[in-house]
Amino acid sequence: MVILYSAPSRRVLSYRTISNYIFKNRLSTSVNMNPDIKEKFKLPSRHEAGVYNVWIEFTQLAATTKCLNLGQGFPDYDPPSKFSNFLAEVATEKNSYFNQYTRGFGHVRLVKALSNLYSTLLNRKIDPMNEILVTVGAYEALYCVIQSNIEIGDEAIIIEPFYDCYEPMIRTAGGTPRFIPLRNTKPNAKVSHSSDWKLDPEELASLFNAKTKLIIINTPHNPLGKVFDYEELNMIADLAKKHNVLVISDEVYEWLVYEPTKHIRIASLPGMWERTITIGSAGKTFSMTGWKLGWAYGPDYLIKNACVVHQTAIYTCATTVQEAVARGFEHEISVLNTSDSYFQNMSKELKPKMLYLSNVLQENGFTPVIPDGGYFMISNWTKFENKLDLSSETDKYKDFRFVKWFSKNAKLQGIPFSAFYSEKHKFMAEDYLRFCFFKRDETLKKAENILSSWTKNISESKSKI
Numbered sequence: 001m002v003i004l005y006s007a008p009s010r011r012v013l014s015y016r017t018i019s020n021y022i023f024k025n026r027l028s029t030s031v032n033m034n035p036d037i038k039e040k041f042k043l044p045s046r047h048e049a050g051v052y053n054v055w056i057e058f059t060q061l062a063a064t065t066k067c068l069n070l071g072q073g074f075p076d077y078d079p080p081s082k083f084s085n086f087l088a089e090v091a092t093e094k095n096s097y098f099n100q101y102t103r104g105f106g107h108v109r110l111v112k113a114l115s116n117l118y119s120t121l122l123n124r125k126i127d128p129m130n131e132i133l134v135t136v137g138a139y140e141a142l143y144c145v146i147q148s149n150i151e152i153g154d155e156a157i158i159i160e161p162f163y164d165c166y167e168p169m170i171r172t173a174g175g176t177p178r179f180i181p182l183r184n185t186k187p188n189a190k191v192s193h194s195s196d197w198k199l200d201p202e203e204l205a206s207l208f209n210a211k212t213k214l215i216i217i218n219t220p221h222n223p224l225g226k227v228f229d230y231e232e233l234n235m236i237a238d239l240a241k242k243h244n245v246l247v248i249s250d251e252v253y254e255w256l257v258y259e260p261t262k263h264i265r266i267a268s269l270p271g272m273w274e275r276t277i278t279i280g281s282a283g284k285t286f287s288m289t290g291w292k293l294g295w296a297y298g299p300d301y302l303i304k305n306a307c308v309v310h311q312t313a314i315y316t317c318a319t320t321v322q323e324a325v326a327r328g329f330e331h332e333i334s335v336l337n338t339s340d341s342y343f344q345n346m347s348k349e350l351k352p353k354m355l356y357l358s359n360v361l362q363e364n365g366f367t368p369v370i371p372d373g374g375y376f377m378i379s380n381w382t383k384f385e386n387k388l389d390l391s392s393e394t395d396k397y398k399d400f401r402f403v404k405w406f407s408k409n410a411k412l413q414g415i416p417f418s419a420f421y422s423e424k425h426k427f428m429a430e431d432y433l434r435f436c437f438f439k440r441d442e443t444l445k446k447a448e449n450i451l452s453s454w455t456k457n458i459s460e461s462k463s464k465i
Contacts, residue, residue, distance in 0.1 A: 050168035107322035114327035138294035148305035154213035161420030225371020258404030
């Protein structure tokens, strides 16, 4: 053990003792801090919308309750070894450049690979050096695009449900979010589909005005699994062109679409390339969310602005990861539209898992909404509402109360659906929770066993649980 001597008494002090003293002293200082200091250095108001984070709360809940976590969206098994092997190769190759900074706006080999792929998919030449920005995940891409386009007083249209970072990013930039919900057009259907959730054309049109700067769309959609069809995208495109509005198209699940549904890129519609920035994710594309690499592509005058934000915040992404992802794309481009393509096979791999979880939920009293894309499924849980005593949970919204109760008592966790809605519209989402089915078959089987046992206990109980 490393030791130090206290000068006056020559008393031996361990690092643990010293660390405990420092921690207690800091804690005491924090508790007794001058309130004027705390007031001066409080969080700036523009960041207040980001104080609460659903992922932090429910990650901690899953850890403390030791429940089966179907809430968060990542696979619990390894991606194809060929992709991780690319990173191993890069890390061990005798190329000193891979250990140093690379081009700030994107590793040259990677932006060229992205250009080759999307030039083919959009049937237009994309300039790798001026029309693509590589970022630390799609999260940073969204942040850079929003920060580089929103002025104080601008309005941004957000379609509900939405990935929770959209709202605080808009508010942090000084913008005002305007929300419009997708509405279930078949609420009483025995089997519900994500395609049944639609925008009201008149309601959407009413949100556009002289202050509208942008609209964010997410297709395939998280958490609903909706894939916007041509008619829906064309409606949005017409409004964007009419009012000179930017479209941010979050397409991180672009390869996760279940046949016969097809993914349509709104940037490919007539007149939309010049006003669309599309967001992508290596983590979602290669099933390696921990690699944290994303990108934005669009016309040079829009990407240039996003680059300014990127260079003042991140500047450059990890060279080794970019090189490995570039090799992954080069491989996939060479086998695209063949049986060897991971991009094509991923949805085929996940569809049986999606159908399995859907059947399990239906058999146990839940009403799932069948997704057309992505790897999430929402499900109505309210059949059990009058059979449960949720009074031990104090959250404002009943889906939060149910999910927390369920995690603690049934040992299975989802995510409350209202977390994906604005405060004004959370009441519309309280009947649902979200599950992720990108899990090992054994994990989904465990979920089935948990649900079967729990619903059996519910049916056998004569009193409220």
